[in-house]
Amino acid sequence: MPDLYIIALAGLGLLVLLVAWLPMVLRRAPLSLPIFCVFAGYLAFSLPGAGPAPFPMWFPVATERLTELVVIIALMGAGLKLDRPFGRRSWRQVWRLLGIAMPLTILVTATLGWWWLGLGPAAALLLGAALAPTDPVLASDVQVGPPRSGEEDEVRFGLTAEAGLNDGLAFPFVNLAIAAALAAGTADAWTGTLAAWVLVDVAWKLAAGAGIGWVAGRVLGWATFRAHARARLARTGDGFVALGIMLLVYGLAEMARGYGFVAVFVAALVLRAAEREHDYHDTMHAFIEQAERLLMMLTLVLFGGVIAQGLFTALSWAEVAVSVAVVFLVRPVLGWVSLIGLSWPRRDRALIAFLGIRGIGSFYYIAYALNHAPFADGAQLWSVVGFVVLLSVVVHGVTVTPLMRGLDVQDGRSLDR
Template sequence: MRTKSLSAPNAEHVGALVAMLSWPNLALSPYILAMTGAGVLIALVAWLPLVLRRLPLSLPIICIALGAMLFSFAPIALRPLPQHHPAFTERFTEFVVIIALMGAGLKIDRIFHVRRWQVTWRLLGVTMPLCIAMIAALGVLSGLPWLVALLLGAALAPTDPVLASDVQVGPPRTGEEDEVRFGLTSEAGLNDGLAFPFVQLAILLCAAASDGKPWLVEWLTYNVLWEIVAGVGGGWLVGRAFGWLTFHIPSDSKLASTGDGLIAIAATFISYGLTEVIHAYGFLAVFITALTLRHAHREHDFQRDMHDVTEQVERLAMMVLLLLFGGALASGLLAPLTWIDVGLALAILLLVRPVAGLAGLIGLKIDRTEKLTLAFFGIRGVGSIYYIAYALNHARFAQVDRLWAIVALVILLSILVHGLTVTPIMRSLDRRQGRDPDAAGHERVGG
């Protein structure tokens, strides 16, 4: 009797447990599935860079592939096409970019000086305007309306601070700051803000085409002069304030004493928010804030703490965004493309940036291999998505689906081409310059 009375409840319990764990019940628990997926994502953020460190692959390639598979095979009704979610696309890419800009600024060891930053001024003053003009011209020749072509040029001219970590300088005080890495890091930090006037120009011209409103004076005085100067000034003031509170306040309550690198995230949000309130370029302000905060005490160990937290947040946000980008590709983002568009994307990536890059570096006293590397690694990515989303949320442009498809193809090709070549090229460059890429201090964990 006792045995029988015990066995019956056990059988019932086992049956209930099996029913509870069955797939239909799990499918009805999106919260649990989301939590599990988030755990897997965070584990991949920490682990994949170690696996890919010496392979001709990059973290963005893996993320896009995972996103494409997830949205192709999993029973997910959401189609993450940017044109279907314009507000979310603009805000999420904006968040990812400003975090990346803070991280880029905190990495740079080189003290700011006009002559020592010569490679940066060349890439910003010559290469970027040439890229805008060449892309716009190619866009018109490809059949795009000239305003759409101008927007395309403005969005695709700047290099991306998010997807370029493998060609950027290393963490603070690691000594990984050769001319190539410094040039690409400083260019990515500053050109996102300096490309914005041309995005605004496309928006103003689009509005003027419908209402005839004068645009030139407003663009020069407000979008160019005020927003750049106020962005630089606002970023510097916030950086000075945080530098004093973090390292120099005359008490034991210095922010550096907390050991909490989240201070960098706070500085990012405050810098961006305050400069946007006064209608200045927040991207530019965040990078200037980072440089100023880095300069406040260059040798303090807390600089590395701030950088590490920023990098972790950046990589996690980047992976989420690229999973969605892969999902958008699987959902038909590239469907409007024609063969002309494919040729345009290849020309932007393989012709425009290398030619404009080499033109900007004429006369610069560095090795020819370094010039070729600087010119080649004009990585396009999250910043371009933000600019297109911002412009389309503020004006009515023609051929929106085709525009998104071209931008997405350029980004995809950039991730593939640059991601597959960055490891061998940068390791070869290190060897040519007498550095051992496998040395303990040179093993980086980047995206």
């Protein structure tokens, strides 16, 4: 029997090759890369002698850190590839999705968790907050193309910008759920908790994240494109500069007690605006995209492994029903409602409403919350969130290619994507 380390090296090599090869093969098929990854993990961990799967409850810190890294890489990539300048009117669908659809999704999902699943108030709120954001990682198939590619119709732009911002904006509600779990339901504790939440978790952390992202983006944009010719970072031609920028901005924001997710996305937007047509954006985005794809595949293979070894063993019909409602009713209906009034074809509103993909960001929020407060319903939360993500991976993975190609055909765009 070969050494486990050697087997792991061979498996990692295969994974890297698949990262490069599969997107070309699956580009026109009604089958997404995430579906393949989950299925591959399921098969691998179902084999005799595969060993125990890394259940997130057993490795809580590693789960939090891995999913955190995948999300911030995806946020950096989303910000770099948006061609459209930031603006109140030009981003109007994004503000509606963030200001109407997301809070209502949190409220409705939390109500379902409390009323139907019997979760406590804190756990129900955490469930709603974790499942509200459109995932920036698994939504790559419905996002805009690389920088300056021209693949930025209203549907793709709306889903990309929404995914870039709503992970950070869901954080205050996750923190409120944590505070509620720590407050233990006492009235006096709740009074202080709500005041601290408004001042710190909403006002300060959002402002600090956005402010640090803007300042860092301006400074690093100057260093990358406008410094003395010999000192410009763009002269290096190295795409991993984007990784350094991402990690620096995230670390600065977290040290200032701000939301690092917000800071990374804002910094990427500001960096892109510093020299919007420069070729170096393509280089940075290509590196970030490859890193994101590799970590996404690794995470989903492990997810498939925990499914194979019993993540859903304790699921009841009530939990399945809530999961189905989140994917097929809650987001589609509330997404549609939030876009009423826009002079768009119904087709575009329906696509944005339906394609609110749930994914790795939801895993991160559950892991983060369970590592910061005692939730008696932790195993149940993992089962429900895992099943929602699996449903989203399968349903959206099968439908996204024909839906987006149909959109391109109707709008007269090239199908050579």
